[in-house]
Amino acid sequence: MIRTVESEPHASPPVLAAYSYCEAVTGRQARNFAYGIRLLPTPQRRAMSALYAFSRRVDDIGDGELAHDVKVARMEETRALLTRIRAGEVDEDDIDPVAVALTHAAGAFPIPLGGLDELIDGVLMDVRGETYETWDDLKIYCRCVAGAIGRLSLGVFGTEPGARGVDRAPEYADTLGLALQLTNILRDIREDAVGGRTYLPADDLAKFGCSAGFSGPKPPEGSDFAGLVHFEVRRARALFAEGYRLLPMLDRRSGACVAAMAGIYRRLLDRIERDPEAVLRGRVSLPGREKAYVAVRGLSGLDARHATRRAVRRRA
Incomplete structure (x- = not known):
């Protein structure tokens, strides 16, 4: 669990653009969260924004107006994307900025990405109306x-x-x-x-x-x-x-x-x-x-x- 911020891999322009997108999502949709993470060093702040943007995507699927079966399908697509991120299979020129940023963050920090699988499981509980x-x-x-x-x-x-x-x-x-x-x-x-x-x-x-x-x-x-x-x-x-x-x-x-x-x-x-x-x-x-x-x-x-x-x- 112990690591230094200085160990963060170099962030290329496409990765920085992806992080900027995630930070914009965080600032727009998570005011309380944004107030906290602004206190972090830049690499950590970016990584937290990437985590938030992915989590926000999951929540938006659960809270949306889609039919039940469509929500479940979208959740499984998101889980499949998470599997690709975990395997480092998302290139920095991928069209999905959240996937790009989270892949980079997971390479920079020992993030237990299985927690995002748990988040998907929890939002599926909402979808089922538990x-x-x-x-x-x-x-x-x-x-x-x-x-x-x-x-x-x-x-x-x-x-x-x-x-x-x-x-x-x-x-x-x-x-x-x-x-x-x-x-x-x-x-x-x-x-x-x-x-x-x-x-x-x-x-x-x-x-x-x-x-x-x-x-x-x-x-x-x-x-x-x-x-x-x-x-x-x-x-x-x-x-x-x-x-x-x-x-x-x-x-x-x-x-x-x-x-x-x-x-x-x-x-x-x-x-x-x-x-x-x-x-x-x-x-x-x-x-x-x-x-x-x-x-x-x-x-x-x-x-x-x-x-x-x-x-x-x-x-x-």
Whole structure:
């Protein structure tokens, strides 16, 4: 897992153009993610953009208006492309800039590309319209669509030589992905419901009288919606606390990137906790200036040190 940024192979003009395309996709469609990766050295930032652009393609197939069978076929085509990328069979003059960039990134960093197979598996769960009875069931989905992204990202970041407990770094990266995904699920409750999707475990919905769903801007009559949200917020916070153990294992700028992205989502969680019904009225978000502030704190190490202290207290 340990490597140096300087080991990145030379990037030719076609490869640089492919990376530029991926960075444009990332900046346009992943504002929170983009705020974090701008803290990375250029080679790592490019590689993360390539990972995002490929992941975005998979998500767009799952979220699109295509017929079920067409979506499944497109997913399998994408999986076949991933097999070619893994084998290094994509030339730099290929017409697909995402494939070109990801092939180069996989040659520069020890990225566990099998995580993208997991992402495809997770999005196929969406295509099939799967629902989840328990948190253990939902965790399987979250590990595919978010935990895998954490482990892929760790392949780009690498770990610090001699870092204590480094063998558990993939586990912590995975857990941090779960924390981010659960926050996403809370933020998007209304949007997902309108789209016919329910992610929160049926057991939790029943416990708080919310099995009727969230088709409107108000909670189901007689439900304890605030109790449901606060219950899931506590679960997400516990995941963040566990996942933050990754931070001391990363170099300063990789740690800043992770702290910034996680910090943005933790602040979203704070807003959701303060006003649970806000997620039924629209998408909860942070203004750009607050995201920039979180990024600065991440680069200064403030959020990383604070989060690490909290993780240590929790472990104790």
